Amino acid sequence: MDRLKDRVNEDTALTRRGRFLTTTFLIEVGSAEWLVSIAEGKIASVTQGPFVMRSWSFALRAPQEEWQKFWSADPRPGSNDLMALIKRRVLKAEGNLHVFMANLRYFKESLEKLRPSGATA
Template sequence: MIEKLPELVNNDAALVRRGRWLNDVFMVEVGPVQYLVHVQAGRIERVETGPFVMPSWTFAVRGPEAMWHRFWRAIPAPGDNDLFALRKTGEMSVEGNLQPFMANLIYIKQVLASPRQLETTG
């Protein structure tokens, strides 16, 4: 699902505009699989799939595969619909430099939730 972020995000002009000040690399960990998401002016330039030897990233969002699948449902259950709810339960962790994460929180939340569109479109 993470591999589809460039298509899902870059085709959403409003979302790209929301993230226009973010130029960064962040990691998303879905179970044992790591992804580096490269963002330039709100556009997802590329997504690299690990494993990585010494990855360079600003912040990381990590969680088990089952949690991500619940989060990506078209209509997630209460508690599975928000990054902070999942973090509060201990299923998800956010680490690294949290300043760019918090400064672009709505953008990051929408980027990570964008695979939900795939549930409704098939």
């Protein structure tokens, strides 16, 4: 997660795509939590929890092994996309899903930046 801010903010096409997006969301990897704050398409901060009563618009929660598959260099079908993880019922999206779905491509490409290549699929 430490690399997420730099990798997203260095991608001008991605930050342009998210230029109207300002939100904070929670990502849960097993028992670890991070709050990711986005301001006009750029990641302002990535803060590791645990958190007490912190506000977020939506949360993405999955077991650590599922995120590891998603973030592998060449993820297999079913683990290669956020929607595939949701379809397999290993990723739970909760909260204000309008924010998530309205900016789905931005979130997909941003989280794919944590793959070893840092590139999108």
